[in-house]
Amino acid sequence: MDMDTGTITAFMAIGSIIFLGFFGNVIFTRYRIPDVLILIILGMVIGPDIFGERFNLVSHDALAAIDNFKELFLSAALVIILFDGGLSLDIKSVVESMRLSAFMSIVAFFLTFVTIALALHFLMNIDILLSLTMGAIVGGTSGAIVIPIVSKMRIRPQTKAMLIMESITTDVLVIVISLSLIRVILTEDLNWVLITRDLASKFLLGGVIGFVAGILWLFVLQKLQNQPLSYMITIAALFIVAGTVELSPISSSGAVAALAFGLAVGNRQFIKRRLSNISLTLSSNVQIQQFHSEITFFVRTFFFVYLGLLFRFSTFTEIHLIAGLLMISVIVLIRWIAAMLAWKLGNLNIEDAETVFASMPRGLAAAVLATLPAVVLADSAIWDPALGVLILNTTLIVIFGTTLLTTIFSVITEKGIDSRQRKELRKRLTKA
Numbered sequence: 001m002d003m004d005t006g007t008i009t010a011f012m013a014i015g016s017i018i019f020l021g022f023f024g025n026v027i028f029t030r031y032r033i034p035d036v037l038i039l040i041i042l043g044m045v046i047g048p049d050i051f052g053e054r055f056n057l058v059s060h061d062a063l064a065a066i067d068n069f070k071e072l073f074l075s076a077a078l079v080i081i082l083f084d085g086g087l088s089l090d091i092k093s094v095v096e097s098m099r100l101s102a103f104m105s106i107v108a109f110f111l112t113f114v115t116i117a118l119a120l121h122f123l124m125n126i127d128i129l130l131s132l133t134m135g136a137i138v139g140g141t142s143g144a145i146v147i148p149i150v151s152k153m154r155i156r157p158q159t160k161a162m163l164i165m166e167s168i169t170t171d172v173l174v175i176v177i178s179l180s181l182i183r184v185i186l187t188e189d190l191n192w193v194l195i196t197r198d199l200a201s202k203f204l205l206g207g208v209i210g211f212v213a214g215i216l217w218l219f220v221l222q223k224l225q226n227q228p229l230s231y232m233i234t235i236a237a238l239f240i241v242a243g244t245v246e247l248s249p250i251s252s253s254g255a256v257a258a259l260a261f262g263l264a265v266g267n268r269q270f271i272k273r274r275l276s277n278i279s280l281t282l283s284s285n286v287q288i289q290q291f292h293s294e295i296t297f298f299v300r301t302f303f304f305v306y307l308g309l310l311f312r313f314s315t316f317t318e319i320h321l322i323a324g325l326l327m328i329s330v331i332v333l334i335r336w337i338a339a340m341l342a343w344k345l346g347n348l349n350i351e352d353a354e355t356v357f358a359s360m361p362r363g364l365a366a367a368v369l370a371t372l373p374a375v376v377l378a379d380s381a382i383w384d385p386a387l388g389v390l391i392l393n394t395t396l397i398v399i400f401g402t403t404l405l406t407t408i409f410s411v412i413t414e415k416g417i418d419s420r421q422r423k424e425l426r427k428r429l430t431k432a
Helices: 005-031 038-048 046-050 060-067 070-088 091-124 127-137 145-152 157-187 192-223 230-246 253-268 268-274 286-309 316-346 350-358 364-370 371-380 386-431
Strands: none
Touching: 005 038, 005 091, 005 286, 038 046, 038 286, 038 386, 046 230, 060 070, 060 253, 060 286, 060 350, 070 145, 070 157, 070 230, 070 253, 070 286, 070 364, 091 127, 091 157, 091 316, 127 157, 127 253, 127 371, 127 386, 145 157, 145 192, 145 286, 145 386, 157 253, 157 350, 157 364, 157 371, 192 253, 192 268, 230 253, 230 286, 253 268, 268 316, 316 350, 316 386, 364 371, 364 386, 371 386
16 A cells, blocks of 8 residues: 555654653653643644654645534543543542642632733733733633643642632633623623523533533443453443533533543442442452553543644734743742642642642633634624634643643752652661
């Protein structure tokens, strides 16, 4: 079979991306440097505005074709990454961190949301509704980026659970409030009852249905123990659960359901103890876990590269950069305040507090929602369509900037952990 030049280039690009993702994972293991930023930068570099067109890697036409499947790809990536997050969480840690994660979600999100809106409105003279929309879009952390980073960091399980739960909660807040504000822009009607109902259905129904489905799936896995392809059938069940909860009349969050589904499947021993009157015998399947980690690695590698591909540098202006830097400054300030409050109220150690501060990346929800105002403004002719480009580009700047800062602060935190461990070891050796 003879392949054309485009197919050969695609094969080479896919192989190179996987290799880079693998070496990025090795770099994190050895040097504690998160690979997320490396993959996003790779996406920027192979994009059409830098080397994509020149070396026939990713052209504008190819990117337009990829964009046709954007929603499917990003939704599938988010569901798999959140399922992975749920599998790695301990239910006890989730319960213990619930109060602090709720505090971080509400305080950090709404302070960031409101402060960014006021800063954009008064300092850059942007309409208050658009300012509120921009604040809502970048108001929360991204579970798709937080989970891969904090899951490998050497912090307490309760802090990991808190940061993961915060990122999932704020992802939902970002989606519901941003879409509600866009609806207000179009209809000039603010319905608080509808917003409250949307938030309740996203959290409660998605979480309950996902967790119950996960428990039921444990009984299915009991019948499939040591069977080939048992993980693939689990992925199939995951997609069905995530898709079902999004359908009317449930209209909940597939992302929340995926996390809850993974939480149930990953805590089989805990659930077995709670269901002692029901026969549930499960043994660990090493092959399933290994395949799970490999497919998650594959999906998240291409997800972060795609985030980099979203950058259209030819459309960036100085105003976009100024607005983006202003929003990043607000995010860093609010994150520092929230981390200090969490440190005092949550009785965190210094490593946990530093990680809470570092965990500020914006990602999938922000990137997807930032594309909507451009379409809305172009179709409705309410404001200048250029404002839609402003929202998209400033959001991408915020995503890159916060991910860069998260990478830097995570490295500093990990080096601090190494330094403190060496000091403690020297003290013990001196006493001995």
